[in-house]
Amino acid sequence: xxxxxxxxxxxxxxxxxxxxxxxxxxxxxxxxxxxxxxxxxxxxxxxxxxxxxxxxxxxxxxxxxxxxxxxxxxxxxxxxxxxxxxxxxxxxxxxxxxxxxxxxxxxxxxxxxxxxxxxxxxxxxxxxxxxxxxxxxxxxxxxxxxxxxxxxxxxxxxxxxxxxxxxxxxxxxxxxxxxxxxxxxxxxxxxxxxxxxxxxxxxxxxxxxxxxxxxxxxxxxxxxxxxxxxxxxxxxxxxxxxxxxxxxxxxxxxxxxxxxxxxxxxxxxxxxxxxxxxxxxxxxxxxxxxxxxxxxxxxxxxxxxxxxxxxxxxxxxxxxxxxxxxxxxxxxxxxxxxxxxxxxxxxxxxxxxxxxxxxxxxxxxxxxxxxxxxxxxxxxxxxxxxxxxxxxxxxxxxxxxxxxxxxxxxxxxxxxxxxxxxxxxxxxxxxxxxxxxxxxxxxxxxxxxxxxxxxxxxxxxxxxxxxxxxxxxxxxxxxxxxxxxxxxxxxxxxxxxxxxxxxxxxxxxxxxxxxxxxxxxxxxxxxxxxxxxxxxxxxxxxxxxxxxxxxxxxxxxxxxxxxxxxxxxxx
Numbered sequence: 001x002x003x004x005x006x007x008x009x010x011x012x013x014x015x016x017x018x019x020x021x022x023x024x025x026x027x028x029x030x031x032x033x034x035x036x037x038x039x040x041x042x043x044x045x046x047x048x049x050x051x052x053x054x055x056x057x058x059x060x061x062x063x064x065x066x067x068x069x070x071x072x073x074x075x076x077x078x079x080x081x082x083x084x085x086x087x088x089x090x091x092x093x094x095x096x097x098x099x100x101x102x103x104x105x106x107x108x109x110x111x112x113x114x115x116x117x118x119x120x121x122x123x124x125x126x127x128x129x130x131x132x133x134x135x136x137x138x139x140x141x142x143x144x145x146x147x148x149x150x151x152x153x154x155x156x157x158x159x160x161x162x163x164x165x166x167x168x169x170x171x172x173x174x175x176x177x178x179x180x181x182x183x184x185x186x187x188x189x190x191x192x193x194x195x196x197x198x199x200x201x202x203x204x205x206x207x208x209x210x211x212x213x214x215x216x217x218x219x220x221x222x223x224x225x226x227x228x229x230x231x232x233x234x235x236x237x238x239x240x241x242x243x244x245x246x247x248x249x250x251x252x253x254x255x256x257x258x259x260x261x262x263x264x265x266x267x268x269x270x271x272x273x274x275x276x277x278x279x280x281x282x283x284x285x286x287x288x289x290x291x292x293x294x295x296x297x298x299x300x301x302x303x304x305x306x307x308x309x310x311x312x313x314x315x316x317x318x319x320x321x322x323x324x325x326x327x328x329x330x331x332x333x334x335x336x337x338x339x340x341x342x343x344x345x346x347x348x349x350x351x352x353x354x355x356x357x358x359x360x361x362x363x364x365x366x367x368x369x370x371x372x373x374x375x376x377x378x379x380x381x382x383x384x385x386x387x388x389x390x391x392x393x394x395x396x397x398x399x400x401x402x403x404x405x406x407x408x409x410x411x412x413x414x415x416x417x418x419x420x421x422x423x424x425x426x427x428x429x430x431x432x433x434x435x436x437x438x439x440x441x442x443x444x445x446x447x448x449x450x451x452x453x454x455x456x457x458x459x460x461x462x463x464x465x466x467x468x469x470x471x472x473x474x475x476x477x478x479x480x481x482x483x484x485x486x487x488x489x490x491x492x493x494x495x496x497x498x499x500x501x502x503x504x505x506x507x508x509x510x511x512x513x514x515x516x517x518x519x520x521x522x523x524x525x526x527x528x529x530x531x532x533x534x535x536x537x538x539x540x541x542x543x544x545x546x547x548x549x550x551x552x553x554x555x556x557x558x559x560x561x562x563x564x565x566x567x568x569x570x571x
Contacts, residue, residue: 002100005105007129007201009200014129023103027056029085031056033518035105036054036074037521043529046075046191051198052106053105054106056071059478065478068302069300070093072085072087073192077191077420078191078192078195079189081419082531084442086173087447089175089308090175091155099209106199109198109199114200117131118130118132118202118204121206122207123208124211134146139352140160140161140183141352143157143159143161148181157183157203159183159354161193162353163194163388163399164197164202166197172188172189172354172355173187174186180321182351217501218504226500230493233490233493240483244305247295247308247325249328251325258429260428260430262329265366266365268428291312294310311347326358337376346382349385349389359421360398362416366414415444416443418535420443420444425446427542430451434555436448436451439561439563441519442522449470449473450468458554462559470516470519471512472484473515475487498511516567531570
């Protein structure tokens, strides 16, 4: 039996009940989408009593399927005002699945003078709200340390840092990962850390189940056969092997040479040959592993991608963990900084303060654009992080996100879509991703559907983008997006997994229809919140070349809308 835990943050009441049958075949993003449309008013105040923070495991959580331990957090985004789902690895998913918990719902608002709490799930699955006053103001690393000291290292911690405490709209929710316990896995985008903070929940802490829940397969042999096929595909794939070697930072070797890594706040100016030579995954790996750092780590049990890492300086001192491409790019060329030890330090600060590294990298770029600090000033960036942590007047302004900061200091080049900072792929040269940023239901978001197609003619990109949006929506229900393409490559494998897990007859078309329904659900939510097709567009400056003869995003608004309208047109 799969269980839903509801936590009323006003009354302190906690209830457990079986998940509704209508949600049975959904997980992560698909479950977030349908639950929010059912229970959250799209017009609600994102930080008000009517919004809910949901934490959902994946479709195949609790099974033997690899990379099934991720969770999705969702709610109405405090940053974008749209529906929001953010997927994260780490140990919370396996712990929830061990208890048979499919979803945790944090609802309502505490009274004004109520104290902060953390939700504790013990080894028998009992849930309790515990006083968190001793954790207030602490960074996520200290929160985890205190929880490990109080209970044991054999727990999962999901928590917010000072950014969530202060309701920054760029606040992330951080999750401890396997082995190290470092809170380096981020549900980063959309300000869900502020939503958690509005409920005055500092952390969710889960012990390992003493008697793990047993998954009830419809046909275990059928499921296992499909699972074995998937494992073999992953192990033989050069893509998986590349992720094992350098994680997502292998994208440096595409974006740097192609000139699509953001440079100087998405100026569009190319990197010099010297800068390109510095910004490579080889240099990144050599710097971080020369004195005891490690690559090829799993963030949760059963992960065969093993893309995580521990990053050391050249003296063997720990700097950060889970250091990924997006952070290296947004705090690297975007700020004119080419020292990986510096950008690793900024990754740690994002994790510990609990802010989204993409949004914060965009925000720092706008700070440099506006003259707050100089290009390449790493010490200045460190000082701005101090302001974020301390909650100074300027720090709180930065915490409200790139757009709010840019407008306040008079910057005209503000790289956002639907109020959210653009990820580390300049859409002038990566036009397929530009389409994704435009029509994403969750603000500029590469995980809505990556289109990695260097050299593809413009006329094929819209179709490639819409196909990526559909396949990504499907994969986001049950696994890590890094290997979503491998899961969908065999047209029989995924239907066999669903049939083995749930029974009945499944086809790839049926699976894809579920994904289209997820996209439709997200568009319906946003339409209820007041969004229209006029919101599905890039900033004007990206439609212009950054230098003479350089690329520009040339698709018209009508061309962008045409393909999403085939799924669900705004009225």
